[in-house]
Amino acid sequence: MDLMGEEGRWWHGAALYQVYVRSFLDTNGDGYGDLAGVIDRLDYLAWLGVDGIWLSPTMPSPDEDWGYDVSDYLGVHPELGDMAAMDRLIAQARARGLRVLLDLVPNHTSTAHPWFIDAAASKDAVFRDYYVWADPAPGGGAPNNWVDATGASAWEWHEPTGQYYLHLFLDSQPDLNWREPAVHREFEQIVRFWFDRGVAGFRIDVAHGLYKDAKLRDNPPATVINPLGHRSGLEPKYSVNQPESHGVFRDWRAIAEAYQPPRLLLGETWVGDYGMLAGFYGDDDELQLAFNFPFVFSMFEAAELSTVVGDTLATLPAGACPVWTASNHDVGRFPSRWAAGDERKARLALLVLATLPGTVVLYYGDEIAMTDVDVPPALRRDAMSRRSAPRDRARTPMPWDASATHGFTADGVRPWLPFGETAAGDVAAQRDDPDSVLSFCRAALALRRAEQRGQIARYELRGRADGLWVYQVGDLVVAANFTDAPAAMPAGAGALLLRSAPKDHPDGDVLGPWEGAVFK
Numbered sequence: 424m425d426l427m428g429e430e431g432r433w434w435h436g437a438a439l440y441q442v443y444v445r446s447f448l449d450t451n452g453d454g455y456g457d458l459a460g461v462i463d464r465l466d467y468l469a470w471l472g473v474d475g476i477w478l479s480p481t482m483p484s485p486d487e488d489w490g491y492d493v494s495d496y497l498g499v500h501p502e503l504g505d506m507a508a509m510d511r512l513i514a515q516a517r518a519r520g521l522r523v524l525l526d527l528v529p530n531h532t533s534t535a536h537p538w539f540i541d542a543a544a545s546k547d548a549v550f551r552d553y554y555v556w557a558d559p560a561p562g563g564g565a566p567n568n569w570v571d572a573t574g575a576s577a578w579e580w581h582e583p584t585g586q587y588y589l590h591l592f593l594d595s596q597p598d599l600n601w602r603e604p605a606v607h608r609e610f611e612q613i614v615r616f617w618f619d620r621g622v623a624g625f626r627i628d629v630a631h632g633l634y635k636d637a638k639l640r641d642n643p644p645a646t647v648i649n650p651l652g653h654r655s656g657l658e659p660k661y662s663v664n665q666p667e668s669h670g671v672f673r674d675w676r677a678i679a680e681a682y683q684p685p686r687l688l689l690g691e692t693w694v695g696d697y698g699m700l701a702g703f704y705g706d707d708d709e710l711q712l713a714f715n716f717p718f719v720f721s722m723f724e725a726a727e728l729s730t731v732v733g734d735t736l737a738t739l740p741a742g743a744c745p746v747w748t749a750s751n752h753d754v755g756r757f758p759s760r761w762a763a764g765d766e767r768k769a770r771l772a773l774l775v776l777a778t779l780p781g782t783v784v785l786y787y788g789d790e791i792a793m794t795d796v797d798v799p800p801a802l803r804r805d806a807m808s809r810r811s812a813p814r815d816r817a818r819t820p821m822p823w824d825a826s827a828t829h830g831f832t833a834d835g836v837r838p839w840l841p842f843g844e845t846a847a848g849d850v851a852a853q854r855d856d857p858d859s860v861l862s863f864c865r866a867a868l869a870l871r872r873a874e875q876r877g878q879i880a881r882y883e884l885r886g887r888a889d890g891l892w893v894y895q896v897g898d899l900v901v902a903a904n905f906t907d908a909p910a911a912m913p914a915g916a917g918a919l920l921l922r923s924a925p926k927d928h929p930d931g932d933v934l935g936p937w938e939g940a941v942f943k
């Protein structure tokens with residue numbers, strides 16, 4: 424094993440696990456998960472076999488957008504813990520071979536951030552230019568036609584100073600002005616501060632959005648409608664994806680590489696175009712990992728998934744490490760989106776995720792086929808969901824056991840979001856069952872580690888006729904049956920190592936409906 428593989432580029436062939444901290448484990452009985460809860464479950468995560476965890480936002484925040492509205496980039500949210508707990512988490516994770524990534528939100532702050540409070544005080548405030556302010560359009564009204572994530576105007580009128588400020592998300596999340604050099608210096612310090620504390624890297628929120636068009640031009644009408652933007656019929660040509668953002672990533676990459684082992688930059692790169700996705704890797708001098716949203720939003724069928732995988736791999740620059748994920752706190756959980764609660768499909772999805780080359784990112788609960796929860800409107804906590812998809816559905820507490828509070832919080836405490844039903848069972852039940860989804864997921868991750876750790880395995884399509892997707896990845900052959908009918912095992916694939924269906928399944932030596940298998 425070369426040093427770069429094992430220690431340097433440890434994410435090659437690795438599995439990351441997104442912990443939505445508020446919903447993982449509550450140790451102080453306030454109904455919200457906390458850092459001490461994550462520490463408590465590090466043994467579980469090491470047992471599961473992941474290589475690193477990404478913590479959803481941990482910095483102080485008024486929580487209008489649950490931590491994605493940061494009021495202090497150098498702190499820890501008091502509801503989640505304190506800096507000592509964060510240091511403990513990093514050290515105890517490291518002792519178990521687990522890396523910790525934090526969520527960094529550089530596109531916008533909270534209106535409660537001291538920078539914005541100063542900036543809003545007057546037009547010539549010291550921090551005024553940290554944000555994007557603009558005069559009304561010549562005829563009055565918002566400066567341009569950009570819309571925010573709720574579909575409303577992205578401009579908020581600020582009466583006291585007579586200008587609008589920009590917010591691509593909630594009006595309590597003013598966008599930072601990356602054309603202001605001081606913003607770069609601030610974030611370089613922030614990034615170093617956390618790297619110095621032993622953080623292994625960042626998931627970078629809205630990485631595609633940092634820079635805006637210098638002239639703030641109107642977005643044109645959309646010509647294609649897809650789930651990756653184009654709200655209100657506009658193509659976000661000028662509001663996001665500006666080429667200048669790449670300079671930021673090059674600067675941060677240089678900082679990340681100055682550490683030993685190098686720190687990891689994983690971008691939330693919300694783009695539908697493979698060329699643009701590839702661009703985030705730069706010339707191996709920008710992000711080391713970029714989330715693949717065309718994969719996230721693919722249909723769960725052999726033809727489309729295999730096409731997305733093939734197109735991704737064909738477009739990424741040589742040596743770039745692809746990222747595969749199917750659930751997160753925004754888009755929902757794949758056991759619902761892809762599998763509609765069908766455990767066979769969830770297992771098949773896990774098998775595909777665990778075998779694709781590069782980095783896989785699981786979301787807490789994926790390993791037990793946790794499904795979305797239909798949170799009634801009165802119990803919803805996400806402000807953004809009032810006008811778009813109810814994101815709370817994928818943020819409900821982890822069901823650790825069968826008790827009334829599912830081992831998530833203390834007896835009698837009401838969790839911040841309601842519990843749902845997980846048909847496949849809670850963690851405790853599944854842990855004891857060698858045929859459970861959890862046991863299967865663990866076996867699939869162990870196989871991934873044995874076969875792919877430290878490398879980006881070579882992928883080759885072997886076939887995708889009639890809903891059967893067969894591919895070679897490194898020394899393995901994977902056959903995935905995306906149909907309701909049994910299928911023959913692929914000829915000459917080698918010895919059967921792992922199959923996604925439970926051991927007592929009736930299909931014998933054929934692939935059952937919605938079953939996948941790995942051979943060597």
Ligand code: NOJ
Pocket residue numbers: 488491492528592628629691752753807
């Ligand atoms: C993407 C995050 O994943 C989402 O939860 C958040 O609302 C927006 N970025 C704004 O920060």
